[in-house]
Amino acid sequence: MPRWFARTPSGDPKSRSHLRVGIPRLLNVWSTHQFWWGFLTALGIEGEAIVFSSDTSEDQNRQFGKGRGTVDCCYPVKCGAGHYGELVFGQKRKIDIFFSPMIYTLPSFLRGHVAETLSCPRVMAGPENIKAGFIKEKDVFAENGIRYVSPLVSLGEPLIVPKQLYETLKDVLPGLTLEETRRAVHEGYQTLQDFNERxxxxxxxxxxxxxxxxxxxxxxxxxxxxxxxxxxxxxxxxxxxxxxxxxxxxxxxxxxxxxxxxxxxxxxxxxxxxxxxxxxxxxxxxxxxxxxxxxxxxxxxxxxxxxxxxxxxxxxxxxxxxxxxxxxxxxxxxxxxxxxxxxxxxxxxxxxxxxxxxxxxxxxxxxxxxxxxxxxxxxxxxxxxxxxx
Ligand code: SF4
CATH class of the missing domain: 3.40.50.11900 (Rossmann fold)
Known part of the structure; x- marks a missing residue:
């Protein structure tokens, strides 16, 4: 049984406080990371156990991303390999869950006044694209006892977000209910809104x-x-x-x-x-x-x-x-x-x-x-x- 599962024996949010969650800080995580913070802490993950990768740097890419590029892409997506590698190989304390959302729509302040608030297709598909470099020869996540989690999420449409996240996370956080996910999503939006307003x-x-x-x-x-x-x-x-x-x-x-x-x-x-x-x-x-x-x-x-x-x-x-x-x-x-x-x-x-x-x-x-x-x-x-x- 994978270690991350063994450490979450019940649905009590307190039992999730030992889990370490790594999130690659790239692409539209830059405008939504407060949402993910509010959401995950509301599910019982300790704040200090949520690990965001560092700022992009040549050193990060050289040390952790080299040789893991996949398709030729724009520069911000190319940098993803360094962020992924840092979270997998560069942590003093290993992460249990690698959380890399595929963000389909964004919670823009222009929503309702424009045709759509879609993210760029390369942002949406970025996680799949980058992940491919970490599973092409062997599954680096499985080898390191890390659960890779990548929900497709329409952050621009808050009503469907709880269901989207619940469907992906219910097998990762045992005992999770749709109602609990709904409350955590609410917290996530509130945290994001507070930050933006400040x-x-x-x-x-x-x-x-x-x-x-x-x-x-x-x-x-x-x-x-x-x-x-x-x-x-x-x-x-x-x-x-x-x-x-x-x-x-x-x-x-x-x-x-x-x-x-x-x-x-x-x-x-x-x-x-x-x-x-x-x-x-x-x-x-x-x-x-x-x-x-x-x-x-x-x-x-x-x-x-x-x-x-x-x-x-x-x-x-x-x-x-x-x-x-x-x-x-x-x-x-x-x-x-x-x-x-x-x-x-x-x-x-x-x-x-x-x-x-x-x-x-x-x-x-x-x-x-x-x-x-x-x-x-x-x-x-x-x-x-x-x-x-
Ligand atoms: S192609 Fe998309 S992901 Fe790449 S820099 Fe442009 S907007 Fe960003």
């Missing part, structure tokens, strides 16, 4: 400070996993060193007063139906991360203190290619600076990134006051960012 509130503080002091800030338009230093190469961090606050579109504040101010005129003119409607710029709004990036471009165009947009994209990303031109046009037509770093892969060409970062800082220093003034001249009245706190 970061959005911070984003609002940053925007208000910039508006009060007429200071520029930068908005990053990228996929959530570009926050991984090994995927996005911390280009925005290099810019922050120059004193410019950085906002990510995923955590942009969505308070009704701000949304009403930014999009009220467009709604009244019948251009869009709601502040989250992007059909005016992106009719095929099926992909969640792409939708959010397009929405971010519209936001950047409307907020004067967002003086510059940084666009990040990975090597061999087929999803991003059709968005390059529309996003650049939306941003630049508003007079906002736009800089794009495409085809990011394992190498951070330190010299060229440094030169580009210095160029961006130079442009901001020289033009940001003018950009802010011009954008302010055409902004709608009653900006809520300028109200007294």
């Amino acid at each position: 970061l959005r509130a911070k984003g609002r503080e940053v925007l208000e400070a910039c508006a009060r002091e007429d200071k520029p800030c930068l908005l990053v338009l990228a996929r959530p996993y570009h926050m991984d230093p090994g995927i996005g190469h911390e280009i925005e961090v290099d810019l922050q060193v120059y004193g410019y606050p950085i906002l990510w579109v995923q955590y942009f504040p969505v308070d009704p007063d701000l949304l009403g101010w930014m999009f009220g005129e467009d709604i009244r003119a019948g251009i869009v139906k709601s502040p989250f409607d992007i059909s005016d710029v992106w009719p095929s709004s099926y992909s969640s991360n792409t939708n959010e990036i397009l929405w971010g471009a519209k936001v950047a165009a409307r907020v004067p203190w967002i003086a510059c947009v940084i666009r990040l994209s990975s090597y061999e990303c087929g999803m991003d290619q059709p968005t390059y031109t529309p996003i650049q046009q939306i941003v630049e037509r508003s007079g906002t600076l736009f800089f794009s770093f495409q085809d990011l892969d394992s190498t951070k060409p330190a010299g060229s990134v440094k030169i580009r970062v210095e160029t961006i800082a130079h442009y901001l220093e020289k033009y940001s006051t003018e950009i802010i003034e011009k954008k302010k001249a055409s902004m709608p009245p009653g900006c809520p960012l300028l109200r007294d706190p």
Whole structure:
């Protein structure tokens, strides 16, 4: 009998507290990991027994992922082998369950206002693709007494999530019931929502400070996993060193007063139906991360203190290619600076990134006051960012 099973003799959640669960921190786990944390702890897994793999790095890939690549793919998926290997081979205390969800839809703040919030097909299928490199000669998971668990989960549709997770986990966590899964899923969403709200509130503080002091800030338009230093190469961090606050579109504040101010005129003119409607710029709004990036471009165009947009994209990303031109046009037509770093892969060409970062800082220093003034001249009245706190 596998060891993980022997250590969970009953359905009492307390009996699961000994289990160690490893989760590869890649792709859309970057925007949903709080859900998985809330969900698993509600099922009785101890917080410190939930192990996320480290940030992507060349060392991680060399040490744990080498020779385990499968199909030729975009860079963020390629990095998966290093994350998988680290969780299997690189733990002082072995994990019992390898948990790698195949995320079909995402719980985007745009859901209900766009056609769909699907994840990229490579994100959905990523776990199967990466796993293949660990079972092609022998089943590395079984050999190490690790149970591989990979539920297909529609996180954008909360009502069906309990059933999806229960069907996969009922054989892994003995005694698990659908009702218990339902409660844990609720906890997961609550944890994710709390986290998102905290970061959005911070984003609002940053925007208000910039508006009060007429200071520029930068908005990053990228996929959530570009926050991984090994995927996005911390280009925005290099810019922050120059004193410019950085906002990510995923955590942009969505308070009704701000949304009403930014999009009220467009709604009244019948251009869009709601502040989250992007059909005016992106009719095929099926992909969640792409939708959010397009929405971010519209936001950047409307907020004067967002003086510059940084666009990040990975090597061999087929999803991003059709968005390059529309996003650049939306941003630049508003007079906002736009800089794009495409085809990011394992190498951070330190010299060229440094030169580009210095160029961006130079442009901001020289033009940001003018950009802010011009954008302010055409902004709608009653900006809520300028109200007294
Ligand atoms: S969106 Fe692009 S980078 Fe991300 S998984 Fe899909 S193809 Fe790869």
